[in-house]
Amino acid sequence: MTAMIRTIRTLLVAALATGAIASIVQTQLNLGELLRLGAPVTSSVRLWTTLEDLARFGPVMFGIAAAALLLAVLAGHWVLRFAPPSWRRFMFIAASVCGLAFVFWLMRSVIPMPALPGTRTAVGHGLMSLTGIVGGWLYARLTSSSKRSDSPGGGGRWREAAVVAVLLAAPAMLFFAMAPGAPDKPATVDRASYEVQTVATGLNRPWSVAFLPDGRVLVTEMGGRLLVIDTNGAASQIELDGLPPIFQQGGTAGLMEVVLDPQFERNGWLYLTMGYGEAAANGTRLVRATLKSDRIEEVRVLFSSTLKPRTGNNGGRIAFLGDETLVLSLGDGSERREEAQNPANDLGSLVRLDREGRPAADNPFIGKAGTAPEIYSLGHRNVQGIAVDPTTGDLLITEHGARGGDEINRIVPGGNYGWPVVTAGIDYPFAKVTPFTQLPGYQDAVLEWTPSIAPSGLAIYDGPLFPQWRGDLLVPALKERAVRRVVRNGQQIVDQQLLLSELDERMRDVKVAPDGSIYVLTDGVDAKLLRVMPGVRRG
Template sequence: MKAAIHYIRALLVAALATGAIASVVQTQLNLAELIRLGAPVTLSVRLWTTLEDLARFAPVMAGIAFLALSFAVLAGHWVLRFIPPSWRRLGFITASVCGLGFVFWLMRSVIPMPALPGTRTAVGHVLMSLTGIVGGWLYARLSAPSVMTARSSSRGGEWRQAGVVAVLIAAPAMLFFAMAPGTGDTPARVDSASYKVQTVATGLNRPWSVAFLPDGRVLVTEMQGRLLAIAADGASAQIKLDGLPPIFQQGGTAGLMEVALDPQFEHNGWLYLTMAYGEAGANGTRLVRATLANDRLDDVRVLFSSTLKPRAGNNGGRIAFLRDQTLVLALGDGSERREEAQNPANDLGTLVRIDREGHPPADNPFMGKTDVAPEIYSLGHRNVQGIAVDPTTGDLLITEHGARGGDEVNRIVPGANYGWPIVTGGIDYPFAKITPFTRLPGYQNALLEWTPSIAPAGLAIYDGPLFPQWQGDLLVPSLKERAVRRVVRNGQQIVGQQLLLGELDERMRDVKGAPDGSIYVLTDGVDAKLLRVMP
């Protein structure tokens, strides 16, 4: 028992020290990227950001280090049987560095989003792994036989060491919970007696988008590559996708996404689809146009293919038609190198504007500029998942996924920069700072921000006759909050929020206003539903 407590104490001290040093290293790597992008990182900003990460991220990193070092020290003790005692310290240091490096690699391989931003590059991965030197050295020193013998012989040593272990566990946990972001305010729910919900279809497999055909049927995309036409009675027909280019599909992360009809659909039959293309290590978002006739696609044409990215996440994929009938396509930052959202030479983390033949219009804001992709309409976006044109003003509005918080509603100004990842209200998934800045001159401020995240997955602006009190309000389906947010507006000013369909406790993927004024909602997942909301 005494020996076990001593070993656990040594391991905890090593993990806490490694977590603290790795936190400092990651913070400096992250700030270096922001400085490269032109962020005004002063010495005081650097110091405060480092301290904040030490309080909130270092305990998380210590937990990761504890896991890695546990396997490393077991390997080190096994190796001790084959090496001279003088090599003991070197053996634990080597095992700790290798253990951390392996765990970082494993996390990058199995977690869709970059789990630790400091390990995104080869240099960062090496530097973060080298923090194991301190952990290995401390464990070797504190678990040395001479130290163990001295502590075991001290009076009351066992209870004292148990108390030290308890403090080593409790202190970082308390610090983390003291610094962790709050739960936020939950808005009031719309009275469920004021509307009724009709289930139009069930058993949908990861549906993503809804569009309305003139014959009354509803088009629904499924991410694995199906396009369904669903009638009011729930009967569905599968649209034949002959001639469609190959779709890159990966679970609920990538696949067939948006479906939208051309503004002149009744005359030309044009339909637009977005989809992931490529492969796991090099994929992007593609926009195609086709003619829909007799429940099949003909004359399929690729209009746009985005810059390839090394991860399947953050694809964007929503489209909207402006009043001049050009279309805007949302593209995510690709999640691996979020700084690419500030690189105008590619189209990651941007909105792009093209005409219906796939060409950038002559009045695009960056047309004719060197080292800027001419199709870019705005930049500095993380992952736009909702896009709609205000029928009253013609304004283009978007909803955008943040990381852990920092979800946004934005009004798009052509040529403007929306700040990601230099400016955001969110933090990283492992609770580290993305940036110390929530606002900066030269970057557009959000109309509305949600922290903690609600995971907005779409956007509709209601303008139908069935809910006159909702005219002009935003409807935002949310995955994490498992409801549809009604963002109440007075003119263009946001004056309140309510929750719709929260009683269903379903992840919400898309929402669209139907021609008759009812509201269609897609739930998310492998057994999802198409719902119709009416008074």
């Protein structure tokens, strides 16, 4: 029993060393990318970022290394049954490197977002895997036959067990001490002030809502259906013959936005966004079509974004500006998030187009060599909410951060909104995306949420039914499972409240209907279309 506990202890020591070194390597890889983008990474910034990652990401990497080294140790012991003892050290080192490489590959294969930023490139994957040299060498050395044998009696066993407990508890305690705290929960909107009507049920991953002039509602489903829902809740399907192939993958890509042209009653045009391509090379496409009763005609592809190497972060929202040019949001490069800072392509940007899909003539990058002329702003991660303020004409967006760093931004033409050089968020495995939350030359967020609420839409209330809400922002949130009412006094944010939190549903989209009621789409494979109306006062 003592020998087994000692083996576990040795494995944990090797995993701790491997995890610490892998954390340091990943931090240097990440800071190297930021330096390439011009970020002011000084020696002191590098030191403190490395230490912070060691404290918060190091325990996560310890767990990954422990799993990889366990596989490596089992494989190494099996091979050594048939190999000479002189191969022992080499065998455990090789097995540890291969085990880490396999686990990193597996994580990249099954997790939609880049699981570990350090392994996004072949070079990074290789360097991170080579940290297994330390773990394999330590394991081989500490378990060599030259080390002292088990201590006699039960005292040695209890000492070894105590060491194992400390080796497990210390990283766990450090992780919980450094992990982001729980978000502050704002007050809820008075539930007597509104009532919720269920307009439709059984929707399969719905994404967007639009209102037809006759009062019916259009709803997209990511699987590739465009539904029209009557005032009595009856749903029928719009035939999408002529639509180009849609790249659809679960809840990360598919048919997304539907928006009517400002002159819809005259021209019948609607706009759709969708994924296109394949998993290893996919993007977002903008299509215009003419709606004719129960079908679309005259389908035309207006714009196809730069392809990215992984799914997720598609953007896909549309808004029309006052001059009737349209702005389309596009996600970053996912695996290559730094492309959001590259003006030569349109990843991680807002693009502004005329209604024929051409770059607007006065776009800020028009005529600049080496830049995409359609770009309106850049440095975005994944904008999934967009709306024009009817009072000021300002273009406002909401965008997903990673683990935190969700934002509301006011768009300045040509502005750089920072991702991934400037953000308050951290990576999903708790490593730093960047040490900078503000820098000269980058636009500051109007509002930021850390931890994340996962904002997936945006509407600005300007209807007659809730006069006290006029000018407020409505933000559906997937993770928070509510709609945030962001209360404004003019352009100043003065409060936040939760709407529909009692439903405990992921919220996908929100739109204000012409009559002033609020339509909300929940998210998922059995989702609903809800209508929020003023509450009936009794008594």
